[in-house]
Amino acid sequence: ETGVTQTPRHLVMGMTNKKSLKCEQHLGHNAMYWYKQSAKKPLELMFVYNFKEQTENNSVPSRFSPECPNSSHLFLHLHTLQPEDSALYLCASSQETGVRNQPQHFGDGTRLSIL
Amino acid sequence: KNQVEQSPQSLIILEGKNCTLQCNYTVSPFSNLRWYKQDTGRGPVSLTIMTFSENTKSNGRYTATLDADTKQSSLHITASQLSDSASYICVVSTNNAGNMLTFGGGTRLMVKP
Numbered sequence: 434e435t436g437v438t439q440t441p442r443h444l445v446m447g448m449t450n451k452k453s454l455k456c457e458q459h460l461g462h463n464a465m466y467w468y469k470q471s472a473k474k475p476l477e478l479m480f481v482y483n484f485k486e487q488t489e490n491n492s493v494p495s496r497f498s499p500e501c502p503n504s505s506h507l508f509l510h511l512h513t514l515q516p517e518d519s520a521l522y523l524c525a526s527s528q529e530t531g532v533r534n535q536p537q538h539f540g541d542g543t544r545l546s547i548l
Numbered sequence: 549k550n551q552v553e554q555s556p557q558s559l560i561i562l563e564g565k566n567c568t569l570q571c572n573y574t575v576s577p578f579s580n581l582r583w584y585k586q587d588t589g590r591g592p593v594s595l596t597i598m599t600f601s602e603n604t605k606s607n608g609r610y611t612a613t614l615d616a617d618t619k620q621s622s623l624h625i626t627a628s629q630l631s632d633s634a635s636y637i638c639v640v641s642t643n644n645a646g647n648m649l650t651f652g653g654g655t656r657l658m659v660k661p
Contacts (some may be wrong), residue, residue, distance in 0.1 A: 437591070475552070475651040476592075476637070477636055489648075523591050534580050534641075537649070539591030 436460040439524050439540035444524045446514070454509040455542045456524030463529040465507040466537065467499060468538050470521040480506060483530040511545075551574040552652035554638050560658045565628055569655045571621040571638030579641040581613050583623050586635045586654070595623070595636075628659045 437458045446452050456514040458465065466477040469486075481489035482501040507524055521544050525537040552573045561567050573581070580599045584592035596605045596612040598621070604613050609626045625632055638652040 439591075456559055473653070475653045477651075478649065525591075536582065536594035536597060538594070539584075541589070541591045 435525055437524055437538050437540035439522075439543050441543060442541065443544045443546075445546045445548060446511070448514055449513040449515075450514075451510070454513065454524075456507040456509075456540055456544075458505055458524075458526040458538070458540075460526055460538060461473075462526035462538070463504045465501060465504070466525040466527075467507065468508055468523040468525065468539075470523055470542070472520075476523065480509075481530060488530060502537045507514055512543075514547045516547050519545055521545070550640070550642065550650045551649050552569060552638055552640050554636075554652040556653050557653070557654040558658070561613075561628055563628060563630055563659050563661050567625050569623045569625075569629060569636050569638075569657070571623070571652055573619050573621070573638070573640045573650070573652075575619075575640040575650050576644055577644055578619075580611075580623050581614055582639040583610070583621075583647075584593070584637040584660065585638060585641060586617060588634070592637055617634065630659050630661060631660045632658060 440455045452464050464483045469477045478491050480499045485501050489535045496513050502509040521542040523542045524540045527537045550581045555570045584596045586592040595607050598605050609646040610625045614621045635654040635656050637654045640650050642648050
């Protein structure tokens with residue numbers, strides 16, 4: 434039973450559409466993360482938020498726009514995506530980024546397909 | 549460049565058998581090493597976290613080892629069950645501020661009856 438909930442679980446969209454992915458954590462954590470998981474590739478960190486402030490943008494294209502209104506919610510706004518953006522997008526949370534040796538708790542992801 | 553290499557890429561074993569998955573890393577500075585299990589269609593779930601001073605840690609039938617000198621880790625699964633079929637991901641954290649993780653490509657394990 435995960436304490437991190439992602440919606441929707443599946444999303445199919447055209448390249449000109451605008452959609453948003455949502456992540457909510459019920460663990461009382463202060464750090465939240467977006468990852469991209471493509472087939473046969475390691476997880477790629479996209480964004481990190483700590484206490485609602487973005488602390489890491491891993492050279493992500495501007496067609497991905499994150500939003501963190503509070504420590505429990507994280508969004509990923511999508512617009513004008515490319516076929517190579519099709520992947521599993523995972524959200525994770527942890528106590529806070531400055532505390533070491535703590536696990537990150539992952540949601541079950543949104544499977545995104547770009548037509 | 550920080551890298552985490554896992555082997556084998558995939559593995560098929562019979563139910564009840566043991567297996568060992570390998571992880572080599574070149575991450576520096578080192579903070580901790582984690583093993584995650586990812587079932588198909590689910591997010592990764594933490595199995596173990598080991599710091600520099602720990603060389604073994606168990607979680608039920610899962611036992612992870614760490615050799616910080618050779619920068620190698622292994623995950624041993626004892627008496628495998630069908631539910632162990634999953635991808636196992638090795639993740640290394642650097643000692644820099646920010647809890648930055650370097651992920652391996654994973655080993656896909658299939659346990660057959």
